[in-house]
Amino acid sequence: MTHLSNQPKDGALQGTGSDIAFQGKYAFAGNYDGFTVYDLSDPENPEQVVQVYCPGSQNDVSVYKDILVLSTDSSRSDDSCASTSLPATEKAAWEGIKIWDISNPLAPEYVKSIETECGSHTHSLAPAKDGRNLYAYVSSYSPNATYPDCQPPHDFVSIVKIPVKHPTSAELVATPNLFPDGGYEGRPGASATSGCHDITTYAKYDLAAGACMGDGILMDISNRERPKVISQVRDTENFAFWHSATFNNDATKVVFTDELGGGGLATCTGEYAPELGANGIYDIKRSWSGKKKLEFAAYYKIPRINTANENCVAHNGSLIPVKGKDLMVQSWYQGGVSVYDFTDSDNPREVAWFDRGEGLSGGGTWSTYYYNGYAYSNDLSIGFDTFEIDDSIDGRAERVQQYDLNPQMQTPFRY
16 A cells, blocks of 8 residues: 555544545545545645544544535534533433534535434444435444433444435334343443444445444345344453444455453554454355355454554554455554455455554554555545555455445445
8 A cells, every 4th residue: 555645634523533525526524523524636745725624532434415414412502503512311411413514515504413321432324225215324332321312231223314405304113122121231341232333324235233332233224224133243251342334346255343441452463463453354155045044254453563552453444445345444553544344254365564663653543445556545544545555455446436435335346
């Protein structure tokens, strides 16, 4: 991998960099203080064109047509962009999703908010089959008996329905219980299930994969308002916190990540086994009755040894569209960026990497995604990066043009 450019954080948005979504020639990069719009007309040197100040962690962002959705998972005094922090123990505190009109990407307009229980750590979009409505699956977790709006056991997700042509009519329509048995009870060093951290939808196949703290799940979302868990897996030996999920292009595999230590631990020092803080690769098999079932294949962890001062664990990434292969680019905090091949589910291998080095970033890279020939990364502390991957790896992918990319709303590649 070749590092081409860095756009440093500036202006009002000095918070932690988070997720990224793409549409047309624009990248929308989340930040705990709001979001930034970058013009990718020159992909090797993106230009910051808009900053929207609207504080509230994590501010993970997704886009669909003229709609942008932003997640708020910190208790605020109200739903405005002038809000201040408020303890979650206060009933008046607000958390949830914010909806923006981006028909003009250079002038985003805040049009609606929806409060959801336990806030919105992340969200995942799923358009209805007729295209009239957009559904947002809101992931949130960590209930507490002292939080009026986040009570235990919190075994559900919140589903928000957003009319595509009338987003101001968005409403909360369902809170299905995904874990009627309570989910995993946890163990020392590993989280119990109390909601989901990330859900990735794949509307073409009517599927969603949920990384739900103590459990990994596969869901049938053919009825968008009534998702049904069809397979559930648990790794009581090596996974500590089921964090995120990525399908391969034909939806025959899911890569789950384990965010051991919540992103703050140095798990790449050699002290932690290669199965810890890693990806878990699961094949989607069909049982004798025809039902889809998750089946474990292998773990993948970056092979480099880092120092004890570098937080390093599996985090957010996306597929690279090379036909006939399963390739993924992924952030590993201060472990850098890794490109790996999991075409053979049982034997994943790294094919490229970038490591900025110790002490240059206060946290490392949060999210790295492949979009129209380049890999773009949002660093926690030092801004927005662009990478080029060697043509021997992604040469065929460079010919695949995407109109948009939402890492938690997968769509098939058109090769």
